[in-house]
Amino acid sequence: MSAALQTIGPVMLVGAGKMGLALARGWLEGGLPTGNLVLVDPSPGQAAQDFAQDYELPISSEAHGLLPNVLVLAVKPQIIDEVMEGLAPVIGPTTLVVSIAAGIDIARLTRGFGMGRVVRTMPNTPAQIGKGITGAVAGPEVTEMDRLGAEALLGTSGPVLWFDDEAHLDAVTAVSGSGPAYVFHLVEALAEAGRRQGLPNGVAEKLARQTVIGAAALLDVDPAAPAVLRENVTSPNGTTAAGLGVLMAEDGLVSLIDRTVAAARRRSEELGRS
Numbered sequence: 001m002s003a004a005l006q007t008i009g010p011v012m013l014v015g016a017g018k019m020g021l022a023l024a025r026g027w028l029e030g031g032l033p034t035g036n037l038v039l040v041d042p043s044p045g046q047a048a049q050d051f052a053q054d055y056e057l058p059i060s061s062e063a064h065g066l067l068p069n070v071l072v073l074a075v076k077p078q079i080i081d082e083v084m085e086g087l088a089p090v091i092g093p094t095t096l097v098v099s100i101a102a103g104i105d106i107a108r109l110t111r112g113f114g115m116g117r118v119v120r121t122m123p124n125t126p127a128q129i130g131k132g133i134t135g136a137v138a139g140p141e142v143t144e145m146d147r148l149g150a151e152a153l154l155g156t157s158g159p160v161l162w163f164d165d166e167a168h169l170d171a172v173t174a175v176s177g178s179g180p181a182y183v184f185h186l187v188e189a190l191a192e193a194g195r196r197q198g199l200p201n202g203v204a205e206k207l208a209r210q211t212v213i214g215a216a217a218l219l220d221v222d223p224a225a226p227a228v229l230r231e232n233v234t235s236p237n238g239t240t241a242a243g244l245g246v247l248m249a250e251d252g253l254v255s256l257i258d259r260t261v262a263a264a265r266r267r268s269e270e271l272g273r274s
Helices: 018-030 046-054 077-090 106-113 125-129 144-157 167-177 179-196 201-221 226-233 239-247 253-273
Strands: 011-014 037-040 070-073 096-099 118-122 134-138 160-162
Touching: 011 018, 011 077, 018 037, 018 046, 018 125, 018 144, 070 077, 070 144, 077 106, 077 253, 096 106, 096 144, 106 118, 118 144, 118 167, 125 144, 134 144, 134 167, 144 160, 167 179, 167 253, 179 201, 201 226
Parallel strands: 011 037, 011 070, 070 096, 096 118, 134 160
Antiparallel strands: 118 134
């Protein structure tokens, strides 16, 4: 239980989608009193309704009344401007805004809210099980106490990395924000390759899925560099070496992932300008 969460004061979550709910679950399980969380979503899905019922929380269609100590903005970047306009009535002198809207920079958030107590962040979906990681950048009016409060909330889902250069956050979005989807696609591709080698559908998927689960668990407990772990699996002139010869070719996985991350970063930058 986090003492900081127990004393952080009212938290308003705007946007009860997968990421918002993942964070909210971590807050409540980490010690945030239920009465200190306000959910706002004009069109809550079934998962949001179930969450609200499980924790006996109401969901409001719009923000009103309460002036929160922390307002967490978990909405699609495409609707950010209209959402910020609607939140003007609940921005008080002590409100800290924490945004997880991809690509929306601090300058735009500051203009939209008329103040600079904003923290721009990028968590990722493993936050749902407390295995996420978040990149964060503080706005010009954020105090040390604000940073501690933001870290108490974000840290329930995994480590928090702070950056001084906001440009790094577009790269964070491209690497860790979008990264889980790359890993899931790797499982799909590995399973498909297994099927093409004659394995039954269910067997191929189970092998691929558990291989990635096991490798990730090993990464979690073994501090060795990924290159060392790779070498530990690779016997000279063996089967793994033959496979890695393809993956590590000049046009192999490093080149492909580099292009993938670059494309995701460009899109993050575009979202900020749109």
